Amino acid sequence: MRRTTFLLVAVVTLSPLGAADTQNYEQTSETPTVDVSFNHDIRPLLSSRCFACHGPDPESREAGLRLDQAHGDEGAIGIAIEPGLIDDSELWNRITTDDESMRMPPPDSHLKPLSQKEQQLIRRWIESGADYQEFWAFAPPRNPETPNVKDKRWSDQAIDRFVLRKLEANGMSPAEEADPRTLVRRVTFDLNGLPPTRDEIRRFVKAYSKSPETAWEKLVDDLIARPQFGEHMARHWLDLVRFADTNGMHKDFYRNHVAYRDWVIRAFNENLGYDDFLRYQLAGDLYPEPTKDQWIASGFHRLHLIIDRGTALPEESHVKNVLDRVTAVGTAFMGLTVQCAQCHDHKFDPITQKDFFSLYGFFNNIDADPETNPRETVEGLQQPFVRFPTEQQQVELDRLDVQLAQYKDQLQGLKASIESLEKQANNEAATDEEPEQPTRVDDSLVELEQEQVALEKRIQRLSRQRDTVERSVEKAMVMKERDEVRETFVLIRGQYDAPGEKVDRDVPGFLPPLKISSELASRMDLADWFVAPENPLTARVAVNRLWQSFYGVGLVKTSEDFGNQGEVPSHPELLDELAVSFIESGWDVKALVKQIAMSKTYRQASDASPEQFKSDPENRLLARGPRYRLDAEMIRDQILATSGLLSTKMHGPSVKPPQPDGLWQAVSMTGERYVPDSGESIYRRSIYTFWKRAMPPPQMTILNAPIRDACIARRERTNTPSQALLLLNESEYLLAARHLAQATLNKPIDQRLQFAWETVTTKLPDTQEVEILEKLLNDLTDHYQNHPDLASDLCRDLSLDAPSAEAELAAWTVICNTLYNLDITKTKD
Template sequence: MAKRPTFSRGFELTDDQAGSEQELSHATFAKNVRVGENSLWNWPIVWPLLLLTAAIAVLPGASAAETNNDGEMAAMPTADVSFNQDIRPLLSSRCFACHGPDPESREAGLRLDQAHGDEGAIGIAIEPGSIDDSELWNRITTDDESMRMPPADSHLKPFSKKEQQLIRAWIESGANYEDFWAFAPPQRPKTPVVKDKHWSEQPIDLFVLRKLEANGLSPAEEADPRTLVRRVTFDLTGLPPSRDEVRHFAEAYRKSPEIAWEQLVDDLIARPQFGEHMARYWLDLVRFADTNGMHKDFYRNHVAYRDWVIRAFNENLRYDDFLRYQLAGDLYPEPSKDQWIASGFHRLHLIIDRGTALPEESHVKNVLDRVTSVGTAFMGLTVQCAQCHDHKFDPITQKDFFALYGFFNNIDADPETNPRKTVAGLQEPIVRFPTKEQQRELDRLDAQLAQSNDQLQRLTASIESMAMQTKSKASLDAKNRENAVGIEPNADEPAKPEDGKQEDGALAKLKKEQTVLEKRIKELNLQRDAIERSVEKVMVMKEREDVRETFVLIRGQYDAPGEKVDRDVPGFLPPLKKSSQVASRMDLAEWFVAPENPLTARVAVNRFWQSFFGVGLVKTSEDFGNQGEVPSHPELLDELAVSFVKSGWDVKALVKQIAMSKTYRQASHGSPEQFKADPENRLLARGPRYRLDAEMIRDQILMTSGLLSTKMHGPSVKPPQPDGLWEAVSMTGERYVPDSGESIYRRSIYTFWKRAMPPPQMTILNAPIRDACIARRERTNTPSQALLLLNESEYLLAARHLAQTTLAEPRKQRLQFAWETVTAKLPDEQEREIIENLLIDLTHYYQQHPDLANDLCRDLTLDTAKAKAELAAWTVICNTLYNLDITKTKD
């Protein structure tokens, strides 16, 4: 049994690589690798192999948020105590549930969320300048458990000593209340004055530098060119740079760093992959999926909406229009195709199967979901908390909630739609978008059908008339004959052949013509149906002509209507301007993008910032309310929000501004002391470093292996995944049938997303299941993540493909080629030595065990055992490179 390798300088296992201590031989590894008939890997590779084969370079990274001895987030240094920054978050987390906006849960007639008024804190619980006379201070510091706040039975953590001192300083300084920062319109702040005049003149950098200097810190040095090009290429396209791109940028950067950097940023933003990458964040936010969710989870077709989002980012659609189209695209006087498609935003909610819930209940659930999605996506507020009662932390009443509800309560749709009866995953209302050619052909067929149907109608009338005449004549002849012999006539007796021969011949001819015409009509309808099936159709929002009344639902129950409410916006925000007596969704959209709206621009720029740094200036990007985190750099947030609006809501300009900043270009390394003082890098004293999202890891592996398809748009695809997963969650026995060919190598944004069983390659690495609006993903480290990256059949196949490409290189250049292809960096001497020793070891082993090499190369045509052993060894090398920390981390 081989010994576990000793880790050299810079070689250590990360948390997600530290697994079983069991050691496996190469034989155990090779035995567990098989190549199936369809190039799918059937047997897993066990993670501890990596412990045996090599401890490959793993760069030390930023740890998870560290805590102090009290189990609280290590606080950043603060100068002056601010109510918004320091005090309001403390009171909100401990006090507002019982002493906040909700009158139903308010205790002792006291509101700590506001200073004055009948129940305001000043004069009741707080005496400015005096802690002795402030009941708040006495209650949070007393040793008497029966008197201490928050009470023990609330299960809330008592105020720590440090927090108590902040509150004390605030009271003694006058207990100054401030309007809540997020509900006041952003104002452009003054340009910061900094000591270091040379670092940068860019506004972002000046605000960051002022904060650093106030805390006795200075920015990190700029990252090296290879790190920079890899970082920004991932952040702007979701993909890694190629070896040629890395080398070209490194050379251009050596000559003129600023020019090279700006040219690179401009080039990346102009690539179509930019839209694919940016759209992925939005699809998380609006819970995009390919199925209904809930119960039977039938297929639902929202492909057009996904592709529109990609196009919108690539075409740099103004963000205000991006919002208008989604909120009210169907309400434009003559909606364009994009406006219709964008209104499908309102159709992304989960759908309950018919028979599972009453139509009325289903309708209410759908509308509630729309309100929640709008609140999260555009307001950055947890408006849904006011569904059953007034919000306990933010000034959103239940009536405010249902006033918003009214805007989305008027869809022209059948609440009893049966998902089983939908066609191609589409549920009314839908809009058709035939191409010019399709429309011409449909018009031609319609004309022929109209003509043929008219002919058939006339022919059928002639046949019926002739048949009646023939029957009447036969009846008359029979009557005459019977009268002649005194016998009662039989009206149903047919005419004798010799009597009706001529008439029968004419009738038969007409019936033959009728049969031919009916056959032609059937053929024309089949042709039309075939074209109609190929016509693009999308699910849209569509208003009923008669406005449905809206009521406050008591306790949020669908069958308990209370007070009638009109469409409106929350009262603590700027008033809504109505274009008619009944406000429309277009009025609401215009309210969102009005200059006085304090939330829309802030929420948007914060999310774009988050996509670069892994965390927003407001960490809780889904919640800008009292329970959310205050901005780390409030003036910078306002600067970005104001400039974003003034730019014409230019998304690409905002993205470029962030990417061009010196703040973004900092190296991500730091001393242990720096990481401990600011583990989440909230002060921005270093560059961003965090694990890539699941889609970026998968797409990177496919791209560097040479397998990634660049095809854009179109139906969602199904890459291979373990058999039986869908069957386990299906009530109809539905099974997952993977695609083949190019489809399985499409970018992850095109992967079919079943809400009941999303792609495990994605969810294991923290992708959401898309049943709710997610503004930020969690990042966890689990053993299953390491096992996935090592054993996933798709990734092993990619490793073999990269190995084949590597073997085409000159022998002395192979290691550098593979390393640089995967990491964008060059291996140092220690890394080279470990990989070379591993390669020798693996090659020798596969030469000694040709059956295992044959298994790895089963579907390939290789002439010699030596070639197979060499490919098998390099496959393991490339698979190991794909499991490096640097490969799955943005540095």
């Protein structure tokens, strides 16, 4: 055996596997019946502890050892591992030694030593032959056979069979189906981002009692067909592509991407195939005759942050913009941290720096000035942008252009006549002779000058009319290629002013090769490569994010990272089955959504015993239904919807709901102030809320919405006091509570509590809940009757008949506000 002293050092901590994966860690070396998988069990350990110094990056590689591959000059077999011979394997000796000077990872690396369970996994793997496997995410998905299960009565759907097999292997059974009220609330939120109405609840409960499967499928189909479906699905995508209404950076000027946001909503509602959804965004401008949607979708490349003129050199700004585009493509479509290879080879995944800049070349040729002055932009649009006038708008613009051209010609003629007459006052004044007809010349000049003034006013009026029409024309920032192709170089250490080796456009070498349609690879070639059936990442990444939108966590928890540092799938064969069926369906998003929603897995009750929750807190085994706090937008939209205030208006300019005065003052370098909208605008869905990167809406970010300066594939969920304070005290939410209170007071007295409770929670209150609310209502009514000034403050903009009416409304307002703050209201179960 060739032995070499080597280091097993990493600079990151162990990525925890999901609860579904921890079952293997419960085994010992005396229980060989459980197989050890390199991809599932061993690679995550080596990646998190070892790859930083013994992985793909040659610059940081120690002792000529690669633990990420078996063979080759620096492969692990024969250097650190002797298959089947544990005592002769240096890897085993180093991770188990008591000698701190020899132990790996070293104590000064600040990493925990491998636990005994982790060590035993590695031991069993070496003893069983130390078999290396191709990394699961980089192999094309294959359609697995539907598994056999013991309980064939539960379901015959593929999703359910894969889930049930894993449950049965762990000695578990699926939960019972949730009650119909829970189901209708869950699926309405998941497909529309809104709660069901009381009428919708009751219709479904009645239909479900007669034929559960028929009622469920009809409900799912109805929700998918609603326009609110696109609004909800688009919200997840806008997180992913860091959509915002401002540039970010420094002065954070307005940038107009309304057309892109509205296109995303339409794309989901019209069920644009995901392959075309991707193509339009990557290469919409490269179609022979791009449609409006294709042009608009190419604005995906314009969503990056923009540095203000004078803040950085043009060359630096350009590089930053392209780097951002590559990062966005890597996150959105590849599910990889490609940006980690911009300064050196990736330390964990087989992406070289040359691979990174080969991808960079596809996005390095935009025909745009990296130093556009935001103060000189048109309606927040920075070149290049495209106009999309309607037929009526174009007719009106043409008419106004013709009139303006005629008037301007007349004006030129007038000016010439005036100039001629002025030369003739002047010539006569230069002689000693008295002019024969001074009055006629002067009168003619005055008359022409008056006609000039009138004509100039007419031109100004028509110009204003034209400007008004032009402002109403839809416009979109787009991608556009330069005629002269810009060369691409590897940037040494990622520095914009340190070009190294020249590279051609290409894809990472460890993935299927790129097929090009002409001499120079194009973004369209890249888009076709992404949606080719042999691409191992695109479909998996897409279906995993969609699964995440239902369950709060993907089959791969790290939906932003399918690489070695990401987590292995909880159900790898299910992920592949969904990916293959997605491709075979023609990349049909709505069909995939329906497939997930129709599964028995999705319809399980979310209840869990303390023991079940402790053993699988994140529900990675899918032994119960999804339960987690709603996203910020869903909480706000739910409050507006149940109060009766929510506007159903779709599309159009972003809106500014009421916020504290001076909200932007702390981040503005230009004296810009936040000016809220009024009327219907302030009650529109949260997807239309104006998103300033330097100061996003606080009621969104307090509840974990990202600030949209980077691509976010999954949101964090925290539980903080500030969230409770927001929901209790936000003026917009108090107004909504009062509006619901007014609707409640229109009901018969004996129906009011049930009406409010059902409207907000979808459920019916039980006896104890009614008793608690009645006591609270009585206490509040007494309180406001004894403190009429407080009641008047809550009702100050209303005209009520008597102080008693104010006290009653104030009491019910607080009751409704309390309902909005219940855990059941803020949580999807």
